[in-house]
Structure formats: structure tokens, C-alpha cells
Amino acid sequence: MTELAAAPPTAPTTGSEKAAAVATEFFDRYRRQDVEGMTDLCTDNADFSYIPFEVWAKQRVFRGDGKVRTVGKVIWSGLINSFPNLGNVVHHVDANDNGDVAVACDITGTQQIAWAFIRPAGGSIVAPHLFLLHVNPDGLIDSIRAYWDNAQVCRDLGHLEVD
Amino acid sequence: MNPLSRVLGRLRRHPVEEEPAVPTSPRQTVEAFLTGFRHLDVDAALSTLSGDAGVTIHPLQIVDGGRDELATLLQDIARSLPDLLLTVRSVLELGQVVVAEIKIEGTQAADFLGVVNQEKHLDVDSAWRFTVAGEQITGIDVYWCQNQLLRRLAVKRTDQIAIV
Numbered sequence: 001m002t003e004l005a006a007a008p009p010t011a012p013t014t015g016s017e018k019a020a021a022v023a024t025e026f027f028d029r030y031r032r033q034d035v036e037g038m039t040d041l042c043t044d045n046a047d048f049s050y051i052p053f054e055v056w057a058k059q060r061v062f063r064g065d066g067k068v069r070t071v072g073k074v075i076w077s078g079l080i081n082s083f084p085n086l087g088n089v090v091h092h093v094d095a096n097d098n099g100d101v102a103v104a105c106d107i108t109g110t111q112q113i114a115w116a117f118i119r120p121a122g123g124s125i126v127a128p129h130l131f132l133l134h135v136n137p138d139g140l141i142d143s144i145r146a147y148w149d150n151a152q153v154c155r156d157l158g159h160l161e162v163d
Numbered sequence: 164m165n166p167l168s169r170v171l172g173r174l175r176r177h178p179v180e181e182e183p184a185v186p187t188s189p190r191q192t193v194e195a196f197l198t199g200f201r202h203l204d205v206d207a208a209l210s211t212l213s214g215d216a217g218v219t220i221h222p223l224q225i226v227d228g229g230r231d232e233l234a235t236l237l238q239d240i241a242r243s244l245p246d247l248l249l250t251v252r253s254v255l256e257l258g259q260v261v262v263a264e265i266k267i268e269g270t271q272a273a274d275f276l277g278v279v280n281q282e283k284h285l286d287v288d289s290a291w292r293f294t295v296a297g298e299q300i301t302g303i304d305v306y307w308c309q310n311q312l313l314r315r316l317a318v319k320r321t322d323q324i325a326i327v
Contacts, residue, residue, distance in 0.1 A: 051288045051290075052307075052310065052311055054311065054314075056314065092260070094258060094260040096255070096256060096257045101257075102257055102260065102292060128221050128306070130290045132255065132264070132290070145264075147289070147290040147306035148308065149221050149306065149309050149310075150308045150311070151222065151308065151310040151313065151321050152224075152309070154310065155321055160320050161319065161321075162314050162318055162321060163314060
């Protein structure tokens with residue numbers, strides 16, 4: 001396990017350390033709201049899946065599945081627009097030599113503009129997330145998946161309807 | 164006896180002969196837990212946990228709970244989803260941490276997490292982050308979207324989950 005507090009001050013050498021370093025840099029850029037910088041850490045065709053993100057319309061369901069450069073950037077930019085102080089607190093970064101990385105973190109922020117169906121009421125979120133990334137041998141992220149409880153996010157923002 | 168043999172022995176309802184000690188990887192320990200879970204054998208699943216294991220179930224707002232809270236969840240699932248189908252999308256071994264992505268699927272047959280039974284089909288994508296020490300699970304963090312679950316069970320509002 002790679003604990004943040006125990007992160008070595010020297011440059012990463014093993015595959016797992018390199019993968020963890022890429023993931024850490026990704027969340028540093030997310031904290032700086034540098035969406036272009038986050039995207040630059042990903043391959044051109046990186047997969048993206050925000051599992052809880054689903055919007056049920058009358059005849060179709062929109063899901064947060066696709067590519068980082070299409071769906072991912074739109075969601076990140078939208079979140080930053082709605083939560084101008086959007087940030088994150090990373091608790092654990094765990095990686096292996098195959099490039100798999102799990103990041104347990106809180107996504108934080110205070111809503112100022114409508115987000116999806118949620119009207120702004122000044123609510124704040126501290127939402128525990130688990131991100132699963134894969135870093136390829138070139139040091140670029142080629143897959144991002146995330147899990148969290150969207151019910152808690154909605155509740156904290158004062159939105160109690162499931163849909 | 165390694166955790167998987169212990170769980171399989173319980174499931175076969177007869178003791179498994181003592182095996183020579185073979186080092187068990189964190190992944191094997193987690194797979195033993197999942198085997199018990201898949202077979203709705205709560206005791207078998209819990210046998211892979213240490214006595215002081217920390218359990219956090221984010222969608223149920225359970226933080227720093229323990230075996231009892233996990234047992235309650237597993238028993239609720241076993242009772243409410245008797246046709247449980249667990250589909251493991253991935254198991255990632257990351258040192259002493261193992262992450263499993265699991266789709267929990269079944270048909271509601273009893274009240275579940277406060278939701279009245281309407282015999283709806285449920286499928287919810289979840290991620291389980293296990294911390295393993297030796298041959299025991301010492302920590303579990305569970306993530307799923309409660310809105311996804313409530314939507315499948317035809318609940319309209321999160322403050323009125325008993326009203327459908």
C-alpha cells in the first residue's frame with residue numbers, strides 16, 4: 001500500500017511508484033482545477049466511466065460513460081463551473097506494477113450554479129469517492145472509473161428526489 | 164488452512180482436511196470473502212475478517228463500523244435478494260489493498276434497507292476496498308450509489324424511501 005504520508009521524497013522507481021505518482025499529479029491538477037492539465041495526463045483515447053452518473057429521461061438513459069476527452073472533460077468542467085471552489089482531499093493512493101491505481105478521496109465544494117437537476121442553494125459537499133485508474137507503460141492514464149454515493153451528494157445539496 | 168479452503172469447507176457442509184500451510188495472497192483472502200458472499204453464507208464471508216476489522220459503508224452512512232454492521236448488511240442482502248447474482252468485474256491487488264468491482268443483482272423478496280418489497284429487479288454497481296493483513300481482512304470500505312439502488316426499487320425520494 002502506498003500511503004501518502006509515507007510517500008518517498010525521491011523520484012519513483014518501481015512501476016507501482018510511477019503509477020501512484022501519475023495519479024497523485026492528476027489529483028493535484030484536479031485540485032488546481034486544471035482540466036487541460038488533467039487531460040494531458042491521459043491518452044488520447046482514455047476510457048472514462050463515472051458509474052453513479054446516470055440520468056433517466058423518458059426514452060433513454062444518459063450515463064457518464066465514454067472517453068476522457070469527450071465525456072470526462074465536460075463533466076469536470078461542469079462541476080468546476082457549478083462548484084467554483086471544487087477541491088479534493090486524497091486519503092489513500094494504492095498501486096501495483098501493472099499500472100492499476102486506486103485513489104480513495106473526498107471531492108469537496110460549495111454549489112453556486114445549477115448542477116444537473118439540482119438548483120443552487122449554497123450547499124456544500126464532502127463526498128467520498130473511489131477512483132480506479134490505469135496508467136500505461138508510457139506513464140499516461142488510459143482508463144478512469146469512479147464510484148461514489150450520489151444520493152449523499154444530492155442530499156447535501158438539498159435535492160431529495162431520486163430522479 | 165487458507166481462507167478459501169475454510170470457506171469452501173463451510174459451504175460443502177463437511178470439514179476439509181488440514182492442508183499444509185501455503186502462503187495466502189491478499190487477493191485469495193478477498194476471493195474467499197466473495198465466495199461466501201456469493202453463496203449467501205454470511206458466516207463464511209465473515210470468517211475472513213479479523214475481529215477488529217473496520218467497516219465503512221458509505222451509502223449507508225456507516226463510518227468506522229465493524230463486523231456487526233457488515234453482518235447486518237450481508238444478512239439483509241441474503242434475506243432480501245435470495246436469487247443474488249454477484250458479477251465480479253475486476254479484482255485489483257495493490258499490495259495489501261485489494262479492490263473488487265462487483266455488480267450486485269437480484270430480485271427483491273423482502274423489505275431491503277427500508278424499501279418495501281415490490282419484487283423489483285435490482286442491479287447496483289459497487290466497489291469494495293479491502294485492506295488485508297496476514298490472512299485476514301482488517302478493513303473494508305464499500306462504495307455504491309444509493310440513488311442507483313433506490314431508482315431500481317422504484318423509490319421516488321430519498322427522504323421517503325418507504326413510500327413508493
